[in-house]
Amino acid sequence: MYKKRFWNEDVETMSVDDLCNLQRKRLQEAIEWAHEKTSYYRDLFDRSGLKPEDISSPGDLVKIPFTSDIETADDVPLRDRIAVPAEKIRMYHSTSGTVGAVVPIPFTQKDMEAFLQEGEARARWTMGVRPWDVVQVLTRFDCCSLGYRELGSASVLMSAGRYNTDHQIHLTQEAGVTVIEHMPSFLLSYFERMEELGIKVGSTKLRMASGVGEGWAESYKKKVESRFGMPFMTLYGAVEISPFFASECEARNGMHINADQGILEVVDPETGKPLPEGEEGEIVVTLFQREAMPLIRYRVGDMGSIMPYEPCPCGRTSPKISYVKGRVSQRINISGRNILPIDVEEIVARFDELENEFRIVCEKPEMDILRLRVEYKDDVKALKDLKEKIEEALFDELGLSSEVDLAPRGSLERVTFKAQRVERLYS
Numbered sequence: 001m002y003k004k005r006f007w008n009e010d011v012e013t014m015s016v017d018d019l020c021n022l023q024r025k026r027l028q029e030a031i032e033w034a035h036e037k038t039s040y041y042r043d044l045f046d047r048s049g050l051k052p053e054d055i056s057s058p059g060d061l062v063k064i065p066f067t068s069d070i071e072t073a074d075d076v077p078l079r080d081r082i083a084v085p086a087e088k089i090r091m092y093h094s095t096s097g098t099v100g101a102v103v104p105i106p107f108t109q110k111d112m113e114a115f116l117q118e119g120e121a122r123a124r125w126t127m128g129v130r131p132w133d134v135v136q137v138l139t140r141f142d143c144c145s146l147g148y149r150e151l152g153s154a155s156v157l158m159s160a161g162r163y164n165t166d167h168q169i170h171l172t173q174e175a176g177v178t179v180i181e182h183m184p185s186f187l188l189s190y191f192e193r194m195e196e197l198g199i200k201v202g203s204t205k206l207r208m209a210s211g212v213g214e215g216w217a218e219s220y221k222k223k224v225e226s227r228f229g230m231p232f233m234t235l236y237g238a239v240e241i242s243p244f245f246a247s248e249c250e251a252r253n254g255m256h257i258n259a260d261q262g263i264l265e266v267v268d269p270e271t272g273k274p275l276p277e278g279e280e281g282e283i284v285v286t287l288f289q290r291e292a293m294p295l296i297r298y299r300v301g302d303m304g305s306i307m308p309y310e311p312c313p314c315g316r317t318s319p320k321i322s323y324v325k326g327r328v329s330q331r332i333n334i335s336g337r338n339i340l341p342i343d344v345e346e347i348v349a350r351f352d353e354l355e356n357e358f359r360i361v362c363e364k365p366e367m368d369i370l371r372l373r374v375e376y377k378d379d380v381k382a383l384k385d386l387k388e389k390i391e392e393a394l395f396d397e398l399g400l401s402s403e404v405d406l407a408p409r410g411s412l413e414r415v416t417f418k419a420q421r422v423e424r425l426y427s
């Protein structure tokens with residue numbers, strides 16, 4: 001039996017006092033680095049009348065204005081944010097272009113070692129991946145393999161199978177894949193395709209599914225777990241912060257933050273006011289030891305909450321965040337209330353008569369009722385009853401009146417990256 005419980009025991013089980021001291025020291029260094037090496041942060045501090053020494057602990061962060069999503073901050077040239085000469089950059093990844101233009105994200109050798117090797121290996125170990133695992137990453141995030149290599153497990157390369165789903169499925173089986181990673185919204189259809197091809201998921205060596213890149217309804221996770229007999233583990237991150245900033249442990253209740261690598265705050269998306277533990281708001285991250293592109297009070301644009309602190313049964317002492325539910329920009333105003341597509345997904349996922357594909361149709365920025373177009377399975381006949389049941393569930397669970405439009409399977413356009421749940425008919 002493998003005895004090692006933690007990937008980096010010193011850091012993961014550090015006392016809360018020691019962690020606070022480490023965060024304070026690393027925060028001061030990060031602020032000095034960003035201020036000295038980038039015109040972007042120097043200007044930001046000057047405009048706010050701040051000096052680096054004004055920020056000596058995480059509690060001082062509120063003095064610094066937020067920095068916004070780099071995809072939409074087109075008034076800031078990237079070179080103003082970069083803190084190292086070009087020859088020190090070893091790799092670029094990019095943002096996904098979810099809300100604006102795709103932006104290159106530079107990494108130095110040290111950045112790669114800290115965030116893509118140590119950060120990833122630790123996050124994967126927390127989820128339960130071990131050196132004897134064979135992992136297959138289907139998310140198209142090709143930065144997601146350095147940590148697996150660091151950890152010692154074997155990776156089936158993303159380009160193996162040449163991005164053809166049936167070929168990838170063949171490889172899942174033939175290479176003896178034990179851990180599969182996909183965009184959550186595509187995982188179910190991957191497994192369903194396996195079964196269409198006559199491959200029973202339970203007859204393969206698969207033992208764990210992992211999701212990254214988007215939030216996913218708890219109801220879908222439960223479906224994967226009960227139908228295919230494996231835990232669905234979640235990671236949280238973004239390329240510009242760290243793709244592996246938080247990860248779920250065996251306690252299956254929230255995700256441990258790599259708190260030695262940065263500070264995660266949650267703020268009210270409208271007022272910017274910091275929110276207390278347990279309250280949902282926008283995630284804001286300040287990174288430590290990020291050489292190439294420092295990030296301070298960066299609004300990631302995702303919605304989540306810091307969980308009230310309590311010792312975790314797994315033995316890790318790092319704070320935890322809730323599962324991330326979506327992006328601030330995905331919120332929809334219906335009858336004066338803000339909802340996220342995942343709130344609707346949670347209900348759609350409970351109906352076995354429905355496919356996984358749906359759209360919330362928005363004709364204007366503020367809607368009176370929820371308009372939902374959702375695909376039903378081929379063998380469903382009692383459509384009127386089904387429509388009523390869904391509308392009733394939406395009212396009971398979300399308190400929203402709705403108009404559900406049931407569409408035959410295949411009516412809605414399939415997307416090949418992140419799930420698209422909202423169709424906006426206005427500009």
Ligand SMILES: [Zn+2]
Nearest residue numbers: 249251312314
């Ligand atoms: Zn834990």
